[in-house]
């Protein structure tokens with residue numbers, strides 16, 4: 001009997017891509033790279049995402065997001081908090097479970113970057129049947145600079161974010 005084939009849909013890939021884009025935005029505005037954004041940085045993010053164009057509305061929006069997302073009450077949002085706030089709009093389907101399952105093995109390999117071939121190998125070892133093409137598409141959806149590889153640190157953030165979806 002052939003093992004079940006996992007189908008990766010394009011909407012799952014789009015969801016993954018959106019999460020990766022949000023994390024990229026988050027990192028861009030996290031000017032001191034401590035993994036936390038302040039209310040002022042959050043306002044800049046909201047403006048850049050085009051959520052609002054009126055200054056007072058941006059301030060209100062940021063305050064509201066901070067209130068909802070700041071789980072530990074330190075007045076700043078972590079990347080997980082940030083994605084948690086946005087995650088309601090994203091659909092990643094079984095791709096989320098696959099990546100969460102594959103991440104420990106990818107991180108354990110000690111490489112700085114992961115490519116489609118490596119994802120395929122890890123998933124195959126785990127007994128999951130995802131085609132090489134799908135693995136390439138998964139990596140491509142998170143590959144901002146198009147060099148065919150995703151930083152393991154970035155993947156870690158995406159996987160953490162997926163826990164919210």
Ligand SMILES: [Ca+2]
Pocket residue numbers: 030031032033034035036037038
């Ligand atoms: Ca910061």
Ligand SMILES: [Ca+2]
Pocket residue numbers: 069070071072073074075076077078081
């Ligand atoms: Ca916080």
Ligand SMILES: [Ca+2]
Pocket residue numbers: 143144145146147148149150151
């Ligand atoms: Ca890349």
